[in-house]
Amino acid sequence: MQLGFKEEDIKFRDEVRGFIKETFTDDMRKTLSLSKNGHAGKDLHVKWQKSLYERGWMAPNWPEQYGGAGFTSTQKYIFESEMAREGAPRTIPFGLSMVAPVIMEFGSQEQKDKFLPDILESNVWWCQGYSEPGSGSDLASLQCKAENQGDHYLVNGTKIWTTMAQYADWIFCLVRTSKTEKPQEGISFLLIDMKSPGIEVRPLITLDNSPEPHQEVNQVFFEDVKVPIENLIGEENKGWTYAKYLLEFERGTAYSPGLYRGIKNLKDIARDTSIGDGLTLLDDNDFLNKINECEIQIQAMEFVELRIFSALSAGQRVGPESSILKTRGTEIGQYLQELAVEAIGYWSHPFVEDTFANVNEPSIGPDYAATITPEYYNGRKTTIYAGSNEIQRNIISKAVLGL
Amino acid sequence: MDFSFSEEQTLLRNTIQSFIQDNYDFDKRQAIVKSEEGMKQENWKQFAELGLLGLPFSEEDGGLNFGSVETMIVAEEFGKGLVVEPYIQTVVTCGGFLRRASASIKEKYIPGIISGEDIWAFAYAEPQGRYNLNDLTTTATLDGDHYIINGYKSVVSGGPWANKFIVSVRTSGDQRDSDGISVLIVDKNSEGLSIRDYPTVDGSRASEITLENVSVSKDELIGEEGKGAELIELIVDETIAAICSEAIGAMKVLNDATVEYCKTRKQFGQPIGKFQVLQHRMVDMFMQYEQSVSMTYMVNLKLDEEYAERRKAASGAKVQIAKAAKFIGQSAVQLHGGMGMTDELNVGHYFKRLSMIENSYGNIDHHLKKYSSAG
Numbered sequence: 010m011q012l013g014f015k016e017e018d019i020k021f022r023d024e025v026r027g028f029i030k031e032t033f034t035d036d037m038r039k040t041l042s043l044s045k046n047g048h049a050g051k052d053l054h055v056k057w058q059k060s061l062y063e064r065g066w067m068a069p070n071w072p073e074q075y076g077g078a079g080f081t082s083t084q085k086y087i088f089e090s091e092m093a094r095e096g097a098p099r100t101i102p103f104g105l106s107m108v109a110p111v112i113m114e115f116g117s118q119e120q121k122d123k124f125l126p127d128i129l130e131s132n133v134w135w136c137q138g139y140s141e142p143g144s145g146s147d148l149a150s151l152q153c154k155a156e157n158q159g160d161h162y163l164v165n166g167t168k169i170w171t172t173m174a175q176y177a178d179w180i181f182c183l184v185r186t187s188k189t190e191k192p193q194e195g196i197s198f199l200l201i202d203m204k205s206p207g208i209e210v211r212p213l214i215t216l217d218n219s220p221e222p223h224q225e226v227n228q229v230f231f232e233d234v235k236v237p238i239e240n241l242i243g244e245e246n247k248g249w250t251y252a253k254y255l256l257e258f259e260r261g262t263a264y265s266p267g268l269y270r271g272i273k274n275l276k277d278i279a280r281d282t283s284i285g286d287g288l289t290l291l292d293d294n295d296f297l298n299k300i301n302e303c304e305i306q307i308q309a310m311e312f313v314e315l316r317i318f319s320a321l322s323a324g325q326r327v328g329p330e331s332s333i334l335k336t337r338g339t340e341i342g343q344y345l346q347e348l349a350v351e352a353i354g355y356w357s358h359p360f361v362e363d364t365f366a367n368v369n370e371p372s373i374g375p376d377y378a379a380t381i382t383p384e385y386y387n388g389r390k391t392t393i394y395a396g397s398n399e400i401q402r403n404i405i406s407k408a409v410l411g412l
Numbered sequence: 413m414d415f416s417f418s419e420e421q422t423l424l425r426n427t428i429q430s431f432i433q434d435n436y437d438f439d440k441r442q443a444i445v446k447s448e449e450g451m452k453q454e455n456w457k458q459f460a461e462l463g464l465l466g467l468p469f470s471e472e473d474g475g476l477n478f479g480s481v482e483t484m485i486v487a488e489e490f491g492k493g494l495v496v497e498p499y500i501q502t503v504v505t506c507g508g509f510l511r512r513a514s515a516s517i518k519e520k521y522i523p524g525i526i527s528g529e530d531i532w533a534f535a536y537a538e539p540q541g542r543y544n545l546n547d548l549t550t551t552a553t554l555d556g557d558h559y560i561i562n563g564y565k566s567v568v569s570g571g572p573w574a575n576k577f578i579v580s581v582r583t584s585g586d587q588r589d590s591d592g593i594s595v596l597i598v599d600k601n602s603e604g605l606s607i608r609d610y611p612t613v614d615g616s617r618a619s620e621i622t623l624e625n626v627s628v629s630k631d632e633l634i635g636e637e638g639k640g641a642e643l644i645e646l647i648v649d650e651t652i653a654a655i656c657s658e659a660i661g662a663m664k665v666l667n668d669a670t671v672e673y674c675k676t677r678k679q680f681g682q683p684i685g686k687f688q689v690l691q692h693r694m695v696d697m698f699m700q701y702e703q704s705v706s707m708t709y710m711v712n713l714k715l716d717e718e719y720a721e722r723r724k725a726a727s728g729a730k731v732q733i734a735k736a737a738k739f740i741g742q743s744a745v746q747l748h749g750g751m752g753m754t755d756e757l758n759v760g761h762y763f764k765r766l767s768m769i770e771n772s773y774g775n776i777d778h779h780l781k782k783y784s785s786a787g
Contacts, residue, residue, distance in 0.1 A: 049680045145749050147679035170750050214755040216745075216764065283540045285547050285588055312745045347738075350767070351775060354542050355567040358768055360613040373610055373620060374539070374566075382613050386764065390753050397749065399689055 018083050019137040029302045032060045033097050034409065040099060042376075043364040045383035049098065051134065051176040053210060057098045058131035068105060069127055074122075075113060076129045082322040093266030104128040104135035106368040108181045111198065111251050114410070115243040124179075124200070138168035138182035138201070139252070146400050148183070148250065153231065155184035155199055156239070157245070157336040161201060162186075164207075172393065174210045174227040183252055186245050198248035200240040203288075207234040215390070217383035220363050225387070233352040251352075256396070264338030265311035265320075271345040272304050274377075278352045279377060290352055299348055306341050310334075328347050329408035332401040339391035339398065346385040357382045415515045416710065421485055427462060428489035436493035439756045444496060447613040451497045451573055463483045465503055467513060475493035475733030480712040481651070484657040484678070487655040488708075493662025494758075494765055496616050498531060498570030504654045506532035506578050509595060509681060513634045521597070533574035533619055533650075535565035535598075536644065543774040545580070545644050550623060552581040552596060553626060554630065554637075558584075561604075561626040562763040569772075571619025572609035575600045579623070583638050597632040598623070614765040652714055652773050656708045656733045660767045662762045663701045663736060668742040670694060673748055690747060697743050700736035707732040723786040727779035734776045737766035 014022070037057065041049045047063040048054075061067040064272035069085045071077030082087060100106075109128050112120050127133040144151040153166025164184060174180065180201050201208075208231055212224040219225065242251055279290035279300065290296050314334065317327055350357045356374035361367050364379050372379055406412045417425070435455060445450045459465050467482055470474025483504055490499060502525060510521050524530035541547030550563020561581055568577070577598045577625075585592025598605065604626040609619045635643050671694055674685030684690055711729035714722055741763035746753035752759045774782070 023685065138751065143678075146684075150679070214761045215753045216755065218755060282542070284542050285540065285544055293777070296781075349770070351777075354771060354775070355537055357771065358567050358569075358612045358614075358618060360611045363610070373608070382767075385767075386613075386760070387753075389742065389763075390750075392746060393749050393753065395747075399687070402689070 014083065014087070017089060021084055022091060024086050024300045025088055025305045028064060028066070029091060029095045029097055029308050032057070032064075033095060037098070038096070040365075041096065043368060043380065044223070045219045045364060045380045046215075046223070046344045047099065047384075048173065048223065048225060050223070051123050051173075054101055055134075057215075058100055062130050067100070067131070070106060070243070071109065071129075072113070075109075075125055082318055086318045087206075090266040093263075094270055096270055097299060098382050102138050103172070103177075103181075104179075105370075107137060107255050108135055108200070111241070112179070112240060113211065114254060115198075115251050117239075119239065120200075120242070123208075130237050134173075134176045136171050136174045136177035136180045136203075136229075137178045138171060140170045141167060141337065142169050142228075142291070146397055148252075149196070151183055151185060151192075151196065153182065153184050155186050155197060155236065157186065158235075160238055161242070162236045162238065164199070164201065164231045164236055166231055168229045168231075169213070169226075171210075171227045171229045173230050174203070175212065175222055175224070179203060180229065181242075183248050186248075186273055189246075194248055195247040196248040196252070198242040198251045199236055200242065201231075201234065202234050204239075205236065207232040216386035218360070219383070223363075223365060230353050262334070262338075264334060265307050265314055267371065268307040268310065268335065268338070268341055268345060269304075271342065271349075272300065272307060274298055275345060275348055275352060278349060278381075282352055282354070296348075299351075303341065303344055306337075306344075310337055311342060325365065329404050332404045332409075336398050336401045336405075342391060343385075343388050344385065346381075347389045349381045350385045353381055355377045417481075417485070419561045421482060424482060425485050425489060425558040428464075428486055429492075431462070432456065432489060432495070435661055436495060437519075438761075440780050441494055441496070441615075441761075449573070450611065450617045451588050455495075455497050456528050457533070459497065459499065460526070462501065465528055466526035467503060468507055468767060474510070474526050475516050475522070480653060482716050484708065484712045488661040489652045489658035491658035491718055492665050494615070494761060498533065498573055498754060499575070500651060500654045500658065501534060501570040502530075502532045505534045505647060505651045506576070508650050509578050509634050509643070511536075511658060512643060513679035516631065517597070518635065521753050524576075530576055531570070531573045532578065533568050534569070534647075535568045535577045535759075536580045536648075537566045538564060539566050543771075543778040544588065545648060546641055548580060548582040549587060550579070550581050552583050552594060554583070556626075557630050558627045559594075559630060559633070561598065561623045561628065562597065563623050565621040565623070567620055568619045569612075569616065571607065571621065572617040577621070578634070580644055582639060585638070592638045593644065594637050595634040595640040595706065596628055597634065597641060598626060598628055600782045602628065602659075612768065614768045616768075619634055631760065646722075648773055649711075649722055652726045652730050653708070653711045653715055655769055655772055656704070656711060657730050659733045659766060660701065660705050660708050662769075663704060663740045663768050666759065666766075667694070667697050668763045670697065670744045670747050673751075675677075677749075683716040684747075689745055693747065697740050701738050704733050704736040720786045724783055727774075727783040727786070730774065730779045731776050731783070734770040734779075737770050741766040 040053055062239040066078050068078050069078045073079045073262050085407050155164045157163040180202055180203055182199045184196055184199050189195040200272040211228045213226045214219050246322055284293055286291055297395055354377035359373040361379040463476055466475035467478045471477050552559040552561045578600050579596050581594050583594040602622040606622045607619050611619050677681050677684050707729040711712055711725045714725035744759050745763050748759050751757050
């Protein structure tokens with residue numbers, strides 16, 4: 010057991026830092042800081058991802074044969090940490106980390122050739138069609154139906170909470186291809202071109218009130234949408250297996266680097282907030298204790314992550330323990346957002362309708378205040394999405410504790 | 413001891429409930445909030461017709477001479493509808509100052525409130541002061557028979573709708589002294605007053621106000637010059653009692669909506685309310701609500717007690733309500749799942765209002781310190 014990185018890892022870390030310094034421009038930082046939900050328009054994300062692609066770092070988790078970065082586990086961790094520490098744009102996961110691993114594992118050669126290069130180069134934007142109005146935590150009850158018509162499927166139904174469907178060229182969907190006693194057994198995994206006739210995307214405005222086109226989620230409607238049969242992944246009615254495979258990727262992210270960045274921001278805000286007599290909020294012991302308590306929680310998180318990464322390096326698989334990361338990571342993240350709202354005091358009240366549009370107006374209160382309360386509101390989603398934290402606890406209870 | 417409501421009080425509650433039913437369903441409220449003005453003048457007129465705008469004023473001043481329990485009833489029912497019209501700001505807060513002012517001020521201004529003609533807002537907060545009511549850099553200096561005011565007031569709730577302001581100013585002493593604070597009435601149209609209006613995250617409106625050599629007659633002084641701190645603290649405590657009342661109304665709606673949703677929303681072949689982990693969460697929400705109701709009664713019944721008793725009552729209630737507001741608001745969103753995250757459902761709107769009540773007139777840390785120092 011030992012702490013600290015090897016010399017070659019330090020060298021790699023400096024390379025990553027150099028790349029971020031050069032590529033993550035002040036303009037990009039400014040644009041991202043205006044976002045209430047972490048998304049800053051298609052152009053910025055595509056531009057960022059194309060720079061990563063050119064550097065060969067777009068896909069840290071892909072095998073090298075498909076153009077993966079060829080990182081060691083330690084390098085992956087360093088890469089993610091450095092990106093999060095600087096608040097660099099997140100790579101949009103739907104193509105890169107969700108559908109791509111499924112295509113690699115279960116797709117045909119034609120599908121691999123057709124889809125993977127465009128994902129790697131960020132030529133095509135993907136979104137995820139899983140949840141439905143009646144199927145959230147109980148995903149297997151989904152109703153969106155695809156009828157096999159020989160050379161195509163006829164898709165009818167709706168998908169909800171579809172993140173950034175407004176930008177998407179393609180959607181991967183779980184659809185019902187047969188009614189079986191076990192609902193999991195009648196589900197298929199379908200790739201659908203968003204330009205197909207019969208698809209409609211309706212924005213859903215959430216609590217952060219980001220207006221169109223900056224809304225985070227949408228509802229997607231399918232009416233008699235024809236999907237070529239060759240867009241089926243693997244076998245018909247085996248989609249649930251592929252979906253479960255994908256969920257492992259959705260839950261396996263490191264939270265602590267981003268959370269540490271949250272602590273740093275919080276300290277900056279507290280340092281900027283007067284409490285009179287020449288003191289700042291950072292001098293207020295009540296508040297300082299909360300920041301530090303939160304930092305300690307993050308450290309506990311960090312070392313859980315490091316232990317998992319170390320196990321991965323040793324060739325072990327990470328199982329349901331990844332639910333610990335999702336549960337604690339999101340809950341600490343929400344606490345950080347609460348503390349930020351607490352820090353800005355009355356500046357939490359003003360509402361800026363479109364932070365992107367109001368960039369030239371003088372802000373009400375400090376610049377950073379405008380997005381803090383919307384971020385707190387929007388952050389409530391994190392304990393709901395990707396398997397609510399109640400579901401995660403069920404998973405830990407069943408699969409880890411055997412209860 | 414008796415915690416029941418009189419027939420008259422029940423009648424008052426019923427009146428407001430039917431007003432909310434007729435004028436404040438979700439769509440109607442959304443229309444009001446999204447309108448250019450952000451409130452509805454017709455509603456304000458109806459408040460006047462119902463006598464609500466005269467509730468706490470003495471009969472001599474043209475009011476109904478009701479007490480804090482009646483104010484609590486009104487605020488609680490308004491909380492259930494998320495009413496945005498600035499009733500608390502005008503009647504409870506600014507009305508509270510005016511009720512204690514000189515006969516000439518009462519005569520001059522109270523009729524305008526009762527008739528619905530005037531809307532008032534209290535401009536007290538300053539950016540450097542956080543929640544300290546005494547931390548004032550806005551100054552007023554007497555020049556002959558006028559005060560000349562210079563300074564800046566921040567996040568003035570209901571500011572865009574008000575035509576009159578009550579402003580806390582420093583007439584002497586150092587920035588954070590409790591001595592040397594005065595309370596002045598300032599007309600919105602005063603020369604030198606500039607205002608920036610904006611919406612707030614909870615669907616209300618507020619303003620930033622800059623005062624540059626604003627001249628007001630010394631007759632517009634409420635109370636004694638330099639002795640305003642005590643009065644301000646009293647009025648803020650009365651306001652806290654009212655917003656706690658508003659909060660329990662909003663909490664009640666959220667709890668009922670959440671229980672109802674969990675009874676009807678089915679996942680895994682059964683209503684999600686059958687899952688014990690959600691049941692216990694709702695039980696905790698219910699217990700937080702009941703404790704909040706109790707603390708709200710307590711503070712409303714103790715507003716006339718001597719200082720230390722009142723101080724602890726108001727700060728104690730504010731701490732309980734802020735904690736419950738956060739827990740109930742967040743839990744209601746969580747239990748509604750994705751739907752709780754949308755602007756289309758009322759749940760998020762209640763959550764947001766409650767989240768703003770959390771720090772209005774001081775957050776938990778502030779009131780814990782006040783409570784501790786009250787002895």
